Amino acid sequence: MIMTSEWVMILDEVDGLSSMILSSEQANNLREAHLAVYSDELLVQKIASFTKMKEQYEDVQRFGKYHPDYHTIMKQIRQLKRELDLEERIAKLKIAENDYQDLLDEISLIIGKSVSEAVKVPVSNPFFATGSSCGSGCGSGGSCSCSA
Numbered sequence: 001m002i003m004t005s006e007w008v009m010i011l012d013e014v015d016g017l018s019s020m021i022l023s024s025e026q027a028n029n030l031r032e033a034h035l036a037v038y039s040d041e042l043l044v045q046k047i048a049s050f051t052k053m054k055e056q057y058e059d060v061q062r063f064g065k066y067h068p069d070y071h072t073i074m075k076q077i078r079q080l081k082r083e084l085d086l087e088e089r090i091a092k093l094k095i096a097e098n099d100y101q102d103l104l105d106e107i108s109l110i111i112g113k114s115v116s117e118a119v120k121v122p123v124s125n126p127f128f129a130t131g132s133s134c135g136s137g138c139g140s141g142g143s144c145s146c147s148a
Helices: 005-022 025-038 041-066 070-086 088-115
Strands: none
Touching: 005 088, 025 041, 025 088, 041 070, 070 088
């Protein structure tokens, strides 16, 4: 690839966009929420024990109710999950992660649509996916009702 002045301008714009994203309110909220969760040693230990229990849960899932520890592990994983879900700092971290992902989805859609209206941009939030008048059936072999 030959570096032209057009490529240099594009790379400069990308750097600017990256800086704006990293200095956005959503990114700052995410950093603060992450710091609040992972600076508390007790909470980090709870997360680690949940992760360990999750590995056991996945092992139990392979065998289902025939696993000897099925009921014990299923009960413990639910209790640990509930404890973590009720933790306010973890809830704030999840909200901050979702807000940041929504920002990235919006930016992706703007960039994709600036290239072409036909560009399909994968997004995590279905609210952002409703940009096409044809819906998602166009690539499904004729099940779409649009006249493409």
